[in-house]
Amino acid sequence: MTGTAAFELPSFAKINLCLHILGRRDDGFHEIVTIMQTISLADRLRFERSSDLTLQCIGNTDLPAGRDNLIIRAAEKLRQRFNISDGASITLTKQIPVGGGLGGGSSNAAAAIIGLVRLWGIKAGFEELAEIAASLGSDVPFFLYGGTALAHGKGTDIIPAEDANILPMLVITPDVSVPTAKAYSLLKSENLTIGHPNRILPVCRRALELDTFPVSAMRNDFEAVIYPAFPEILKVRSFLLNCGATHAVLSGSGASVFGIFDNEETRQAALKALDKQVNWRKFAVTAIGSEKFRVEMGLS
Numbered sequence: 001m002t003g004t005a006a007f008e009l010p011s012f013a014k015i016n017l018c019l020h021i022l023g024r025r026d027d028g029f030h031e032i033v034t035i036m037q038t039i040s041l042a043d044r045l046r047f048e049r050s051s052d053l054t055l056q057c058i059g060n061t062d063l064p065a066g067r068d069n070l071i072i073r074a075a076e077k078l079r080q081r082f083n084i085s086d087g088a089s090i091t092l093t094k095q096i097p098v099g100g101g102l103g104g105g106s107s108n109a110a111a112a113i114i115g116l117v118r119l120w121g122i123k124a125g126f127e128e129l130a131e132i133a134a135s136l137g138s139d140v141p142f143f144l145y146g147g148t149a150l151a152h153g154k155g156t157d158i159i160p161a162e163d164a165n166i167l168p169m170l171v172i173t174p175d176v177s178v179p180t181a182k183a184y185s186l187l188k189s190e191n192l193t194i195g196h197p198n199r200i201l202p203v204c205r206r207a208l209e210l211d212t213f214p215v216s217a218m219r220n221d222f223e224a225v226i227y228p229a230f231p232e233i234l235k236v237r238s239f240l241l242n243c244g245a246t247h248a249v250l251s252g253s254g255a256s257v258f259g260i261f262d263n264e265e266t267r268q269a270a271l272k273a274l275d276k277q278v279n280w281r282k283f284a285v286t287a288i289g290s291e292k293f294r295v296e297m298g299l300s
Contacts, residue, residue, distance in 0.1 A: 103253025110143030147290025183253035243270035
């Protein structure tokens with residue numbers, strides 16, 4: 001067996017600072033323009049050399065540990081592409097809510113790619129790894145970059161950006177499941193952003209150039225259909241706003257909503273008020289910029 005000794009990596013969650021859905025593509029996917037941001041909420045992946053390829057999940061026993069898990073699929077694609085015969089013992093410790101619109105599964109897949117390249121001593125260019133990532137899911141390539149990035153196409157075309165300056169955040173995930181396919185099926189033409197990606201992308205770029213990312217630019221086209229269909233998620237948004245958030249936005253297709261606060265004192269007061277909401281998971285988070293992401297992932 002080749003490569004390095006056992007080690008751990010974080011697998012960061014993301015939020016969508018904005019999410020514009022422009023319509024269905026010829027390949028069946030939807031054309032989107034979004035700004036994604038890694039945040040401090042994270043799972044942990046431990047990698048260890050082994051003759052077999054195994055995955056153990058801690059913190060969520062409902063997750064599949066076989067080929068249905070993106071971590072195993074990522075490992076198998078790497079083994080096939082680079083003719084690797086070694087195995088790996090991978091332990092996933094979950095903190096990111098499953099199905100919360102925070103990219104947990106996609107982040108796990110990208111962290112697996114980064115970790116196994118290191119464990120197995122694979123020599124590969126970034127573009128080749130990004131191609132593998134894209135084959136696993138639309139959000140996976142972003143998690144090879146981290147920080148702040150624009151994503152367009154079906155989400156796999158990534159444009160790294162300067163780190164957005166974002167005020168204190170609070171992420172709340174209610175006990176609600178929103179399948180992505182269900183979310184897209186609810187969309188009507190009047191819910192979509194009108195315009196070509198070449199028109200929407202510059203608008204998003206200008207928002208990122210400001211000293212602090214403007215709450216006026218935070219929008220998610222899913223909100224028009226998700227809030228009416230899932231009242232508990234709307235309740236989360238209302239709670240955040242009533243607790244002093246300047247803005248509260250759905251992440252991905254839900255069920256998580258993140259709130260932006262002007263100061264730490266107001267965020268802490270909101271956290272205290274959340275003690276009464278026993279069925280909501282809550283996370284006080286900060287943005288993870290590209291440099292910190294690279295250091296934490298062992299890429300710099």
